[in-house]
Amino acid sequence: MKDHLYNFLLHLGDNALVLGHRLSEICGHGPxxxxxxxxxxxxxxxxxxxxxIFQYAARMKGGDTTEDTLAYLRDATAFKNVLLVEQKNGDFAKTILRQFLYDAYNYPLYKRLMNSSDKDLAAIAEKSIKEITYHLKWSSEWVIRLGDGTEESHNRMNNAIQDLWSYTGELFKYSDYEISCHESGILPDLNGIAEEWNAEVKNIFAEAGLEIPEKAWSHDGGKRGVHSEHLGFLLAEMQFLQRAYPGQEW
Amino acid sequence: MNNWPLWEVFIRSKNGLNHKHVGSLHAADAEMAMQNGRDVYTRRNEGISIWVVESKHISASDPDEGESLFDPANDKVYRHPTFYNLPDELKHM
Structure with missing residues (x-):
């Protein structure tokens, strides 16, 4: 088994799962x-x-590993998602901005993964890209609406930028497994993705009348399992059922 | 958001069929109405095309005038194409 590919798959799967769970927390509470x-x-x-992604990772790992054990039976330190996606929902502006900053990164990433040297990953990327294209369209429009909306929505967007900006640097900082994946052609150059991300964010912020913060210190650690305090609480809720009643099914 | 206008949503379920009214929703403008329509009314593969129109632009007939508008057609069976044999190939009549 290629460890670097396995770890990279967990990183991709964890990003999607953690952000998906965060959004599911506000199901029924949308504006x-x-x-x-x-x-x-x-x-x-x-x-x-x-x-x-987890089904593929589980096939690679073999043994008792399944998509469910990967999602429900790993502890926080084994999760490799970026810190951005585990940040709390906050108000609607923060939920929207977190989604946009992630989508603007995820879109160029998956677009390139469609040409990955790993054929299974390329197929997964191809299947996901249509959804991701829509997510980016949806979240960019809301950034523009809120940034260019009322004084209140504009201020809330600025607060969200203050809260979240320091989590964006990590997206483009290579982890060990990303370096190995890049060397073997599984993962494209993160710098190219960073360029596309910067251009997209600049573009949408300009339309929204929002300022991009000065270059500043940024958090990292998520990719190697060092998380903010929020992830533990998220996993406690997400994993409770399988921990309390192992093997339970719908 | 309470003062967002109401929009009527029409979905074409497949090529060759008409857009059909499926419901209404609130949105600030046409673009948002289209996206909301996509999110609310096409989650289960219901459509391939969406029209949205602000509800205020739809002129509706007055239900009180129903008798004068529609009843006169009741006794005019000769307007139905039931006196002809329709070829089998003809669908959606």
Whole structure:
């Protein structure tokens, strides 16, 4: 088994699962019915993407490992998602901005993964890219609406930028397994993705009348299992059922 | 959001069929109405095309005038194409 590929798959799957779970937490609490459903749809898309990736990772690992053991029986330190996706929902502005910052990264990433030297991963990326394209369209429009909306929505977007900006640097910082994956052609150059991300964020922020913060210190650690305090609480809720009643099925 | 206008949503379920009214929703503008329509009404593969129109632009007949508008057609059976044999190939009549 290629350890670097396995770890990279966990990283991709964890990003999707954790963000999907975060969005699912506000199912029924959206600002209006239509956006409530939009966010729930995105949550379901993300959980579905994580399933595809975990099924592949579980096949690679073999033994008793399944998509469920990967999702429900690993502890926080074994999760490799970026810190951005585990940040709390906050207000609607923060939920939207977190989604946009992630989508603007995820879209160029998956677009390139479609040409990955790993054929299974390329197929998964191809299956996911249509959903991700819509997520990016949806979240960019909301960034523009809120940034360019009322004084209140504009201020809330600025607060969200303050809260989340320091988690964006980690997206483009190579972990050990990403370096190995890059060397073997599984993962494209993160710098190219960073360029595309910067251009997209600059573009949408300009339309929204929002300022990009000065270059600043950024958190990292998520990719190697060092998380913010929020992930433990998230997993406690997400994993409770399988921990309390092992093997339980729908 | 309470003052967002109401929109009517029409979905074409497949090529060759008409757009059909499926419901309504609130949205700030046409673009949002389209996305909301997609999120609310096409989650289960219901459609391949969406139209949205602001409800205020739809002129509706007055139910009180129903008798004068529609009843006169009741006794005019000769307007139905039931006196002809329709070829089997003809669908959706």
């Amino acid at each position: 209006i019915l239509e956006q409530d459903m939009a966010m729930t749809n995105i949550a379901l898309d993300l959980v579905g993407q994580s399933r595809n």
